[in-house]
Amino acid sequence: MRPINKKERLLIVGAGQAGFAAAAKLRALKDDRPLTIIGAEDVLPYQRPPLSKKYLVGDMTFDRLLFRPEQWYADNNVEIRLSTRVEQIRRDEKQVVLQDDTVVDYGTLLLATGSTPRQLPASIGGALSGVYVMREKRDADLLAEAMLPGRRVLIIGGGYIGLEAAAVARHRGLEVTVIEMADRILQRTAAQETADIIRAIHKAHDVEIREKTVLDHLIGKDGYVSAAKLTDGTVIDVDCAIVGIGVVPNDQIARIAGLDVQNGIVVDEFGRTSDPSIFAAGDCASFPWQDGRIRFESVQNAVDQAEAAAEVIGGAGAPYRPKPWFWSDQYDVKLQIAGFNLGYDQTLLRPGSREGAYSVWYFKEGAFVSVDAINDATAYLVGRKMLELGINPHPTVLADPLSDLKQLLRT
Numbered sequence: 114m115r116p117i118n119k120k121e122r123l124l125i126v127g128a129g130q131a132g133f134a135a136a137a138k139l140r141a142l143k144d145d146r147p148l149t150i151i152g153a154e155d156v157l158p159y160q161r162p163p164l165s166k167k168y169l170v171g172d173m174t175f176d177r178l179l180f181r182p183e184q185w186y187a188d189n190n191v192e193i194r195l196s197t198r199v200e201q202i203r204r205d206e207k208q209v210v211l212q213d214d215t216v217v218d219y220g221t222l223l224l225a226t227g228s229t230p231r232q233l234p235a236s237i238g239g240a241l242s243g244v245y246v247m248r249e250k251r252d253a254d255l256l257a258e259a260m261l262p263g264r265r266v267l268i269i270g271g272g273y274i275g276l277e278a279a280a281v282a283r284h285r286g287l288e289v290t291v292i293e294m295a296d297r298i299l300q301r302t303a304a305q306e307t308a309d310i311i312r313a314i315h316k317a318h319d320v321e322i323r324e325k326t327v328l329d330h331l332i333g334k335d336g337y338v339s340a341a342k343l344t345d346g347t348v349i350d351v352d353c354a355i356v357g358i359g360v361v362p363n364d365q366i367a368r369i370a371g372l373d374v375q376n377g378i379v380v381d382e383f384g385r386t387s388d389p390s391i392f393a394a395g396d397c398a399s400f401p402w403q404d405g406r407i408r409f410e411s412v413q414n415a416v417d418q419a420e421a422a423a424e425v426i427g428g429a430g431a432p433y434r435p436k437p438w439f440w441s442d443q444y445d446v447k448l449q450i451a452g453f454n455l456g457y458d459q460t461l462l463r464p465g466s467r468e469g470a471y472s473v474w475y476f477k478e479g480a481f482v483s484v485d486a487i488n489d490a491t492a493y494l495v496g497r498k499m500l501e502l503g504i505n506p507h508p509t510v511l512a513d514p515l516s517d518l519k520q521l522l523r524t
Contacts, residue, residue: 120207120220121146123426126199126366127225128152130161130412131395131419133180135223138423140189149192149217151199151209156250157183158193162412165247165277166442169257170284175250202370204388221390221426224378225419226363228396228410233269233356238331243338243353247278248360256355262286264352267341269328271298273441275357276311280443282355283318290349291315292326292341304454306462306473307485314446362397362408375399377408382432384422392426394419400433407455411439438497449490451497452483461508465489472496474511481505491518498522 123139125132128150136150152158159178167173186193194211201210208216230246233239245256260266266282268275271293282289291298299308312322331354332340341349362377373379373387377399384392384400395415399406409418414435424430439450452475459476465488472492475483481504484496495518499506506521 120218122217122219123148123221123223124209124217124219125150125223125225126209127223127227127363127395127397128154128158128193128195129225129227129395129415130158131227131415132223132225133158134416134419135225135394135423135426136191137180138420139427140191142424142427142429144427145190146220147192148190149194151194151197151211151217153196153198154249154251155196157181157186157195159250160412161248164250164253166281169253169260169281171257199366202366202391204370204391207390219390221392223419223422223426224367224386224391224393224397225395225415226366226393226397228360228362230274230356230360231358233328233331233358236330237328238333238338238341239356241331241333241338242336244331245353245355247274247355247357259353260285260287264288265290265350267292267349267351267354268357269354270357270359271295271300271322271324272302272357272359273299274359275355276315277441277443278355278357279315279320280318283320284444289319290321290323290351292323292328292343294327295324297324298322302454303485304457304460304473304475306460306471307448307487310471310487311443311446311448314444318444360396360410362399364397367391367393367397375406379406383425383430384418384433385425392422394422400435402435409435409437409453411437413438436497436501446488447490449486449493450483451486451493452481452500454483457482459508461511463492463511464514465492474506474508476508479505495519495522 123146158180198212199209200212207219230248265288268279268291271291279289279291297308327344329342329344331338338354364374364378367378368374378393378397380393380398380400382401396410399408421433437453441448454475457475457477461474463472470489471487472489473485486493510516
């Protein structure tokens with residue numbers, strides 16, 4: 114066996130979806146260079162989406178969330194350091210400094226640092242006990258202890274994070290109130306038609322949704338949240354609160370190291386940062402999209418972008434061309450999204466072939482760009498395929514509930 118050259122090391126900072134996907138891809142490509150993953154959590158890399166759903170409601174044990182058992186890392190010569198944070202990148206020396214001042218050399222560095230939930234300011238009660246976010250295993254474990262039947266939970270934010278939390282809370286028997294400061298739920302991410310359907314589903318499950326409603330501050334009793342005062346003067350008694358007001362990219366160490374950062378770590382179409390030895394992928398990465406830059410906060414993007422970067426690191430690869438898709442599970446409802454609706458100017462609501470199934474189709478300047486499928490797998494699969502093939506369905510055809518969606522793929 115040849116001696117290990119520390120300067121050949123492939124170093125991945127971040128042990129989430131993107132970090133693990135990159136490591137697994139590199140080993141699948143038969144890249145045998147020394148590979149180290151550094152993760153801040155104290156557990157092996159795991160799937161996050163089930164964490165706030167099946168794991169939180171007790172339908173799945175944590176070991177089933179792991180991407181691979183511990184033996185996989187030894188078998189594939191992947192060193193993994195848990196409960197470890199990188200404090201500094203020394204680009205000139207190609208080193209990172211850990212929180213205990215340990216120095217780790219690298220030849221190529223991949224930043225897969227993810228994102229962090231936005232917190233409520235302490236000045237309005239964000240530091241009170243009983244106020245939660247949902248991101249990591251620790252968050253889910255704390256929430257599981259707090260989500261007791263009959264308790265009252267306030268959910269701040271009517272996006273997908275907040276609405277998924279509402280569904281889980283109702284499943285566990287809590288009384289749920291959702292407040293959203295915008296005119297409606299899902300205002301930034303979905304059309305009015307999709308929001309109306311999702312709102313009706315939550316109301317059917319006895320969730321109170323208050324739109325155009327702004328939190329003034331949380332009220333504490335003995336350091337624990339006990340109520341919420343709204344800007345209209347209303348006071349809501351609560352036993353706990355969940356904050357779902359978006360995330361921010363973890364780009365601090367990149368910014369300190371002098372890398373280009375603009376709402377995320379700036380990368381080119383190959384995943385390279387402004388330093389050719391450093392790559393970034395996942396929630397933390399801002400990459401070229403159409404005429405600008407974007408970050409996609411999704412599992413699909415984290416995996417695809419990390420694998421694309423791994424191929425480049427491995428000596429091959431091609432420009433990353435994202436084909437976005439997303440999903441959200443709420444109660445027994447599956448919302449599947451293909452494409453990206455940024456800048457849409459026309460929508461069309463199409464009933465599905467069975468009760469409770471719908472799809473919302475998005476167009477921008479006459480071009481089909483995205484579809485939301487609510488309990489309608491056919492609409493999702495057909496819409497996704499249309500986007501891949503560049504098929505532009507005519508709205509009048511889609512509007513006819515008797516038209517065969519699959520037939521549109523043959524035109």
